[in-house]
Amino acid sequence: MFAHHTGFGMTVAKIKELLAERPFRPFIVYQSNGRHHLIEHPELAIPTQSTLYIFGPPQPGDDGLSGPVVISYLHIASIVYLPGQAA
Numbered sequence: 766m767f768a769h770h771t772g773f774g775m776t777v778a779k780i781k782e783l784l785a786e787r788p789f790r791p792f793i794v795y796q797s798n799g800r801h802h803l804i805e806h807p808e809l810a811i812p813t814q815s816t817l818y819i820f821g822p823p824q825p826g827d828d829g830l831s832g833p834v835v836i837s838y839l840h841i842a843s844i845v846y847l848p849g850q851a852a
Contacts, residue, residue, distance in 0.1 A: 775841040780812040783844065791847045794819065797840045803847075817841070 783792060784807040794817070795801045802819045804810045811818040811833075818833040 775838040775844075777812045777814055777838070780810070780817055780838075784810055784812070793845045793847070794836065794841055795843045795845065796836060797842045802834055802836070 784804075789807050791803065791805045793801050793803050803821070804819060805821075809820045811820075815838060817836045817838065819836065820833045
């Protein structure tokens, strides 16, 4: 794995660029608090002007009613591709 973007300069344009790559390459979004989220398909993330919405399968313990993860670009510490994968 390698970091595609690091630091606190994430923008909607950079996220849209990652989601528009063809073939799409899955990546992990790491937050400043240490949490991370896998984006396996471009349709599982929606970038807005200041936040990224990430959709995925329910996690253990979820009641099935939870919505997307919402991350401010200010809290994205890095984005790392998964090696050798394309959706």
